[in-house]
Amino acid sequence: MFRKLLLVGLLVLALGIAPTLAQDTTIRYFTFSAAPDHLEDLDTIIAAFEEANPGITVEVETAPFADYFTLLQADVVGGDAPDVFELNYENFVTYAANGTLLDVSSYLSADAPFYPRALEAFQYEGAQLALPVTFSTVLLFYNQDLFDRAGVAYPTADWTWEDARAAATAIRALGEDVWGIFSPVQFWEFYKKAAQNGECEFFNEEGTESTINSPACAETLELMVSFLNEDLMPTAEELSGVSDGDLFNSGSVGMLVTGIWMFSAFAEAPFAWDVQVEPMINQHGNHFFANGVAVSSTTDNAEAAAAWAQFLASSETAATVRVNSAWELPALDQPAYFEGYLSQTPPANRAAVFAALENPVTPPVIERQNEFQDIVNAYIQQVVDGTLTVQDALDQAKAEIDALLQ
Amino acid sequence: MAAWQTGWTKWKWVLFFLAPSLLGLSVFIVLPILSSFTLAFQDWNLLSPPEFIGLQNFEELAADPAFWSALRTTLLFIILYIPSVFILALGLAVLLNQKLRGVLVVRTTTFLPVVASWVVVSLMWKWIFNPQYGLINPPLNALGIETPGWLFTPDSALVAIVITSVWKDLGYIAVMYLGGLQAINDTLYEAARIDGATPRQQFFRITVPLLTPTMFFVLIILLINSFQVFDQVWLMPMRDSAADRQVEVLVTEVVKNAFSYNRMGYASAMSWVLFVLIFAITFVQLRLQKRWVHYESE
Numbered sequence: 001m002f003r004k005l006l007l008v009g010l011l012v013l014a015l016g017i018a019p020t021l022a023q024d025t026t027i028r029y030f031t032f033s034a035a036p037d038h039l040e041d042l043d044t045i046i047a048a049f050e051e052a053n054p055g056i057t058v059e060v061e062t063a064p065f066a067d068y069f070t071l072l073q074a075d076v077v078g079g080d081a082p083d084v085f086e087l088n089y090e091n092f093v094t095y096a097a098n099g100t101l102l103d104v105s106s107y108l109s110a111d112a113p114f115y116p117r118a119l120e121a122f123q124y125e126g127a128q129l130a131l132p133v134t135f136s137t138v139l140l141f142y143n144q145d146l147f148d149r150a151g152v153a154y155p156t157a158d159w160t161w162e163d164a165r166a167a168a169t170a171i172r173a174l175g176e177d178v179w180g181i182f183s184p185v186q187f188w189e190f191y192k193k194a195a196q197n198g199e200c201e202f203f204n205e206e207g208t209e210s211t212i213n214s215p216a217c218a219e220t221l222e223l224m225v226s227f228l229n230e231d232l233m234p235t236a237e238e239l240s241g242v243s244d245g246d247l248f249n250s251g252s253v254g255m256l257v258t259g260i261w262m263f264s265a266f267a268e269a270p271f272a273w274d275v276q277v278e279p280m281i282n283q284h285g286n287h288f289f290a291n292g293v294a295v296s297s298t299t300d301n302a303e304a305a306a307a308w309a310q311f312l313a314s315s316e317t318a319a320t321v322r323v324n325s326a327w328e329l330p331a332l333d334q335p336a337y338f339e340g341y342l343s344q345t346p347p348a349n350r351a352a353v354f355a356a357l358e359n360p361v362t363p364p365v366i367e368r369q370n371e372f373q374d375i376v377n378a379y380i381q382q383v384v385d386g387t388l389t390v391q392d393a394l395d396q397a398k399a400e401i402d403a404l405l406q
Numbered sequence: 407m408a409a410w411q412t413g414w415t416k417w418k419w420v421l422f423f424l425a426p427s428l429l430g431l432s433v434f435i436v437l438p439i440l441s442s443f444t445l446a447f448q449d450w451n452l453l454s455p456p457e458f459i460g461l462q463n464f465e466e467l468a469a470d471p472a473f474w475s476a477l478r479t480t481l482l483f484i485i486l487y488i489p490s491v492f493i494l495a496l497g498l499a500v501l502l503n504q505k506l507r508g509v510l511v512v513r514t515t516t517f518l519p520v521v522a523s524w525v526v527v528s529l530m531w532k533w534i535f536n537p538q539y540g541l542i543n544p545p546l547n548a549l550g551i552e553t554p555g556w557l558f559t560p561d562s563a564l565v566a567i568v569i570t571s572v573w574k575d576l577g578y579i580a581v582m583y584l585g586g587l588q589a590i591n592d593t594l595y596e597a598a599r600i601d602g603a604t605p606r607q608q609f610f611r612i613t614v615p616l617l618t619p620t621m622f623f624v625l626i627i628l629l630i631n632s633f634q635v636f637d638q639v640w641l642m643p644m645r646d647s648a649a650d651r652q653v654e655v656l657v658t659e660v661v662k663n664a665f666s667y668n669r670m671g672y673a674s675a676m677s678w679v680l681f682v683l684i685f686a687i688t689f690v691q692l693r694l695q696k697r698w699v700h701y702e703s704e
Binding site: 070073076077094095098099100184186236237238240241368370371374377378381384385 | 555648
């Protein structure tokens with residue numbers, strides 16, 4: 001009897017230990033955002049994860065952004081997908097629609113402090129197919145010296161684009177080589193300004209048809225092009241290959257609509273500058289760019305992979321390492337993590353970064369995303385060149401986009 | 407002759423030494439060509455398994471404005487590029503064939519652009535064509551000549567691309583001509599001079615006819631290469647400009663569909679259309695050669 005009991009006892013013990021022993025697993029993690037500047041920071045995060053999860057080892061593979069998606073595709077096609085990999089929001093939908101991602105909702109702890117909107121962005125047909133890791137946004141950067149010289153008041157959070165136009169006109173009058181504003185005229189700006197308009201939607205609710213040629217969308221694109229037409233903004237030819245960032249850095253433009261990733265590039269600018277949330281058309285709307293992390297649907301170690309994904313996306317260690325090393329901002333609703341970031345200047349108004357998050361706009365995404373973007377950009381270009389009217393361009397774009405949806 | 411040098415034994419050794427390159431050729435060239443043929447009849451986005459769709463890719467191609475516009479641009483490139491390089495290279499070759507001091511240095515110099523990488527060449531010419539900071543526009547503007555936006559606007563970008571391509575390929579074609587020129591027997595010119603032929607007559611009655619085999623070869627190479635024009639069209643138009651968004655040739659369309667739109671099947675179909683096009687034109691050229699190519703032995 002005793003021997004039987006002992007045997008059963010040992011068996012139970014062995015079963016209890018077995019998972020611990022079996023946890024000696026290696027997770028392959030593929031990333032584009034870590035190399036080359038943040039590999040050590042990633043190592044810090046991995047060390048913290050491995051300490052908290054004994055038996056799991058994270059193996060890092062990196063590639064530059066330009067090659068990343070080609071390599072990832074090759075791995076997925078070849079049946080050798082990494083267990084965990086980064087995805088930007090635009091590529092997320094393509095991967096989600098093709099069944100390559102694992103639903104991580106069952107592994108997710110309820111108290112992970114994600115921005116709800118950020119978490120939603122990586123849901124697909126009701127499943128949580130990736131977790132948001134970092135976010136970025138776009139603000140109105142302005143050259144305070146030029147505003148002072150033109151005698152115009154600095155932008156406020158309540159500005160509309162008409163206020164911006166008035167300021168741009170005054171600044172443009174300062175000289176032949178001083179431009180009022182630079183706000184790119186392309187797909188990425190268009191869908192955001194569409195959200196600022198409020199009425200312009202690129203697709204109907206069912207996503208079966210494009211509504212990009214609606215009067216509200218035409219009005220929005222008209223507004224975007226007007227800055228070019230009124231000579232407040234340089235054309236590509238007038239820029240002659242000088243980037244918009246260099247234009248701002250040289251003190252030749254009053255306002256620039258660009259991303260918060262430019263903060264460090266402008267840190268040494270020889271003039272005073274600050275940021276403000278973007279002006280509105282009818283309402284506020286700000287870019288919300290997110291990178292997520294996904295678990296492969298073919299992984300052998302789903303639990304360990306999901307644990308790593310969650311740690312990377314929502315742990316305090318990961319968040320503070322990112323903030324302190326100026327490596328993109330974590331998509332977490334935890335103001336305490338961001339204190340180090342907010343106290344740096346310039347710009348003085350860093351709080352605008354978080355104010356922008358109150359009205360996040362994510363890009364309209366369809367499965368054939370790149371074609372969709374190219375079509376919109378090609379027709380916007382024809383409007384800029386004056387070969388098509390806004391309405392004609394959008395009508396033709398709609399027809400081509402509808403063909404993509406079939 | 408030793409026994410191992412004949413028959414099967416000899417072939418075994420030939421195959422043995424050829425094996426490394428045959429292996430590379432079949433894995434990286436033959437296999438992809440064959441699989442692209444089957445892919446042309448499939449729909450494959452790389453992520454999901456390929457699906458057989460018959461001739462649908464080709465039907466879509468026939469109705470795709472982007473394809474026709476790319477074909478038009480490719481043909482326009484060919485029309486502008488081939489005559490220029492064909493004639494200029496001949497002129498250059500005749501110059502290089504002179505027995506002058508320092509001609510060797512000039513020959514080397516004209517070949518330099520050929521060995522330079524397209525990335526380097528396009529960077530250099532992008533600067534030369536820059537409307538504000540470049541070398542071309544300021545002097546023209548000073549003379550009161552209205553200048554185009556070059557690599558910013560589609561039409562002028564194509565002209566700029568042709569100019570750069572001609573500049574880069576001139577040396578290569580000229581060297582081919584030079585080979586042809588040097589193969590012409592000097593005694594023919596001597597005899598012609600004795601008969602009182604002018605240099606002009608010598609050029610059109612001796613040089614040109616005897617150079618036709620080289621010209622034929624050059625024409626075939628130029629046509630095949632220019633249907634496949636890619637690097638310069640991919641690299642030169644200025645980012646985010648109208649030219650960037652509108653100047654597309656067949657191969658850039660193929661690359662875009664394959665690697666940006668993930669439409670491997672459609673891109674394969676387009677590649678095969680391009681192949682058939684090049685094959686047909688080369689075939690016609692081979693057929694027509696009897697009418698104008700003179701081989702010396704005839």
